[in-house]
Amino acid sequence: LAESLESAWKKLRGQDKIRESNIQDALQEVRRALLAADVNLQVVKDFVTEVEKQALGADVIAGVKPDQQFIKIVYDELVKVMGDTNVPLAQAETSPTVILMAGLQGTGKTTATAKLALHLAKENRKTLLVATDVYRPAAVDQLVTLGQQIKIPVFEMGTDANPVEIARQGLAKAKEMGVDTVIIDTAGRLQIDGNMMAELAQIKETVQPHETLLVVDAMTGQEAANLTRTFHEQIGITGAILTKLDGDTRGGAALSVRQISGQPIKFVGVGEKVEALQPFYPERMAQRILGMGDVLTLVEKAQEEIDIADAAKMQEKILKAQFDFSDFLKQMRLMKNMGSLGGLLKMIPGMGKLSGEQLQKGESELKKAEAIISSMTKEERQNPDLLTGSPSRRRRIAKGSGHSDSQVTELVGKFMQMRSMMQKMGQGEMPEMFGGMGG
């Protein structure tokens, strides 16, 4: 059956490889989404070219259209480029950990300095803040006020002192106080300027930070790329904080920053309040970026179809009698997906038998089975025989899942019946299998 399904789908869709010609629409969709999310044009080009190169020639998964599979590849790559997981702040082996904040004026450096200190305080880490922005009127006061608000000490020398000197003495003070982290807030300019960069480089040289965080305003859009390049080349950054994500920007700056510097985004700012800081999660950001132009819907659709194509693998498992409760659940979900394919199924020999009533029943069976199976332990899922001989296990599962003992017994019974039936059949026919599950 797996083979006949596969060839039927191939015939229906007429594609078996990802080629330049069959992903044009998808490519266009992805480009549009990235640009609409304010990813820098060059970054978009590089990213898409790279993914296209990877994808070309990849075998199409049976039953999945090449352009949908391509979009899924793009999404996975986007998550990967943005770092797969959240990267925590560096922590020095011997205290204090020194964090240097860098970035243009108005991006949210001073706010982020206080936000970070509060974040660390929640992990019981003690911080000293150092105010080196002597240029902007009231910049020192701003940090002092924030410090009072969150009860974190601030080191300052007024606005007449030299910023490099303030940083040096601030670090000395931090050692004297025995705090474990010192965060140095710095001045920014409206545009990148040579003096500011030179001063920042000098501060960096003096305090030898463990983290140099570039603070980037997410609203910066396209410009985030150039900004990142300049700061990374001239100062060297170890990470970034993307601020003002509470606005209506799609966060394309995240991709630009990451792609150009190769450094992770560690936090995002989501509001003016000191509490409005969150760790950066690549997957969420990828979704936000692709949310533009409904590419995300396409990703979901592709995922669904890829799951369906998994049926072939499942078939093999069944024949080898390795079918367990997790497969059972997967199979039920598969059935639900297939229902939504409606017309397509009718064209495949043997599939037309699934009636609407059967599918609906499948839906409520699925919910029940999902609840019951998720209350099983991993061992029980892999080894269903554990359950047939143990009423106490079944009772525990019933309680955990909010179902009755007899419902659990029934599900286990059905599973065993289905498994042995499938083994006997040798060549398991899918429609029979569904009938068996429906009861």
Ligand code: GDP
């Ligand atoms: P700096 O010049 O880089 O030190 O920037 P500031 O920390 O002084 O922030 C500039 C402005 O941006 C202030 O009005 C902040 O309240 C605001 N701001 C900072 N971070 C965020 C954020 O994540 N969301 C929003 N909506 N505003 C922010």
Ligand code: MG
């Ligand atoms: Mg500031």
